Amino acid sequence: MRVAIASDHGGIQIRQEIAKLLDELKIEYVDFGCDCETSVDYPDYALPLAEKVASGEFDRGILICGTGIGMSISANKVKGIRCALCHDTFSAKYTRLHNDSNILAMGERVIGPGLAREVAEIWLTTEFEGGRHANRIGKIAEYENKHL
Ligand code: RB5
16 A cells, blocks of 8 residues: 655644654555645645545545644545545544545644544554445545536
8 A cells, every 4th residue: 555645834743643653554655745834735735645646646645734624625626535534533444444535634733643643543454345335435436427
């Protein structure tokens, strides 16, 4: 699995924690920044990363901002992206089992690095269940193909 990670200035600490986790899990990843502590715009990080996941260049993505909301709204504008904003392990598990989410968003001003790590680990290691859930995400893809 190849994972792309990025954050704005509001998510640097958790992004670094996720990078450590990916190293420990021996999962290949590329860190797309941001590198600075000055204010940047989350769509400038979310949209290119989401396109890389939608194109298949990366299998999954993880995006961090202050709340996770700006990142998730932006990423979900890209066709083929199912970005889940999760701040608890239950949601992280079920969004993989039921929604086959391909991007995880989290907010550094909402949760601490310890919980973010657990959320990310469960999200990275849980497989999609398929079956009736595949029909449901198929309906989202059908809509995208017709209207986007
Ligand atoms: C940046 O101040 C903040 O708005 C951003 O990190 C994020 O929370 C937006 O949704």
